[in-house]
Amino acid sequence: MSEGRAKELEDALRGAGVRLTRQRAALLRVIAAAEDHPDAAELHARAVTAGAGVSLATVYRTLTTLQAQGVIEKLEFQGEPARWEAADAPHHDHMIDVDSGEVMEFHSERIEKLQAEIAAELGYEIVHHRLELYVRRR
Template identity: 80%
Template sequence: MVQDRAQQLENALREAGVRVTRQRAALLRIIAASEDHPDAAELHRRAEAAGAGVSLATVYRTLTTLQAQGVIEKLEFQDQPARWEAADQHHHDHMIDVETGEVMEFTNDRIERLQAEIAAEMGYDIVHHRLELYVRKSAKG
């Protein structure tokens, strides 16, 4: 799975006319293996820890190119650096812990149905949507 995703990312860079250097290939493997929502600085840190020798500027350029190619999505949460995730994932929404910055994915059929009902009542069909809930641990539990 990680290998397939890394290959997809590499193909996207090649299609964009970007040369896939050893450093970029290492970065692509790190992006492909990410199961969280890392920002560019975190991807750079992981690349450095893996000995990839990639600059932060290259991380940003690579992410921008991958986004333009439609294989990753940029997530911009309130008061946080942009984060990234694979574009080919199933639909999900996000909860962002305002104290820790942790981003959690969730799906909820009731919310999906309610959104569709509201749109239909107003004469619309939902084409795309993104739901972000900014949360804090409840004192109750």
């Protein structure tokens, strides 16, 4: 778990004027430790398992506040509950397995180059993009 990451999340909550309770601090440690793309229910279950008596409503409010503070990003994949990841992660794209729901990160210089070329051909420069591939194992 990243203590530095948990501290950054604590600072973001305090910056939003949110009181840092013992339950919220435990939830922030769970969020900081996540190496996947958990949804709110998964984060709630992990926090409860870690001994934090936090409600699902508090999880949702905390996630919304952290998103507003720009430290986490909400990922809305087709047909799935919203998932969350760190906002400062290096650029990457996502593949979502439509059968298992597994979310995999990937980065492809070929795709990045092609996107930039297409935008340039049309007279544009990419300022931000998100690529999601919905996949199924053969």
